Amino acid sequence: MNNNKPSGIVLIEQPGAPDVLKYQNLTLQHPGPDEVLIAQKAIGVNFLDIFFRNGTFPMSQYPAPIGFEASGIIEAIGTNVSGFTVGDRVAYYASIGAYAEKRVINTNEIFKLPEDISNEQAAAVMIKGLTAHMLIKQSHKVKSGQVVLIHAMTGGVGTLLSQWGRALGATVIGTVGSAAKKDLAVKRGFNQVIDLGSEDFVALVNQYTNGKGVDVVYDGTGKTTFEKSLTVVKDGGSAVLYGWPSGMPDVDNKLMLQRKIKFAHDALNDYPLYQDKSGKGMPEIFSLLRNGVFEPEQSFIYSLTEAATAHADMESRKTTGSIILKPD
CATH class of the missing domain: 3.90.180.10 (Medium-chain alcohol dehydrogenases, catalytic domain)
Structure with a gap:
């Protein structure tokens, strides 16, 4: 050549x-x-x-x-x-x-x-998969029986987070930005999906949880959702902010201290598995693909x-x- x-x-x-x-x-x-x-x-x-x-x-x-x-x-x-x-x-x-x-x-x-991972699959799940890994293993360790709220659940990271959380035995509540995206999430088997364009997510989360709230909210949206999300997090739960395309929210540290809410604002760039460029974090991500836990659109x-x-x-x-x- x-x-x-x-x-x-x-x-x-x-x-x-x-x-x-x-x-x-x-x-x-x-x-x-x-x-x-x-x-x-x-x-x-x-x-x-x-x-x-x-x-x-x-x-x-x-x-x-x-x-x-x-x-x-x-x-x-x-x-x-x-x-x-x-x-x-x-x-x-x-x-x-x-x-x-x-x-x-x-x-x-x-x-x-690996031979059984296509070029397209790799490009679709490396950074997004490592982000999900950081969020679900470090920011807040999701356990069976917990209730998880995921904003933008049909996005790149949100898709993997939702599927992984469900596989771990958590109850997943998700928000999306349109009726079409809600239909997509329901087709994926998620029954508690909220269209932010036409539904009140605080009221519906409270309805879905019988007023008990969620153990963790994963928010990659920012200002338009984060502050309201704190009202549906259980005392002692977690609020995880990992993106802010709608703007950086005002973080009420005093409120979170009073309610013992753990605030996590982890950066992928600081995550050891991301810093290690040898692919050390990939076997688990690729295994989730092989086993059908990750089913990217x-x-x-x-x-x-x-x-x-x-x-x-x-x-x-x-x-x-x-x-x-x-x-x-």
Whole structure:
């Protein structure tokens, strides 16, 4: 292969709306020592990417790379590479610059994909699966018999959280943003689903729990839901905030102290399994896929050249489950 031919990449031109994502071509060098060249097959899109694009998490300079996870096939290797060879299927997460057709990357940042996990499955569940792992194992350890409230339960993380919580024996109550998403959640077997567009979630949660409240709320939405959610958390329960696309809520620490509510605001970037790029956290995530605990909806697939559209659709809540970019 000619490694000097142009390769497509999406860069953030400057912080802003989705249209600041620009597709362009650049020339890749042959991989250096301890590096490989990957022809990427599936690229995961996460809400985290939006925070980098819109400037919530500013980059040191622009144009800037974007995206943190992808899977693909090794096309070339540099010197000193051991354990990997041309033709290997590999994946990575926590490595910025994933929105690209091809990529040169250090072997410390990749791991081999099991034969029975497809490129699309890997891109759909790596970061979202690790986020769910952090939330359900660290932020609040979900146990059988507990009652769990999950906002945006048909989103990428919400889908996995809901399914995993149910498998652990918890009663799952979820909220969604439309009647269509409620129908989707009900089809997945969840019977206590609340449409925030037309229903009062506080009243319905109290109805579902006979006024006893929930053991934990998982909130990846922020200001529009978090403060009301505290009213339905049991004294001694947990309030977990892991995203705030609707704005950062006002956190009433005094109230939570009085009611002994544990507030968790864990960051994936600080989670040891995310920091470890060797794929150490993946066997459990992939096992949940194999065993049918995780049943991700068919991913929304966009061309890499349509990254801006994918971001716009995700922000406007047009999508459910996972979003994947594919090079043409």
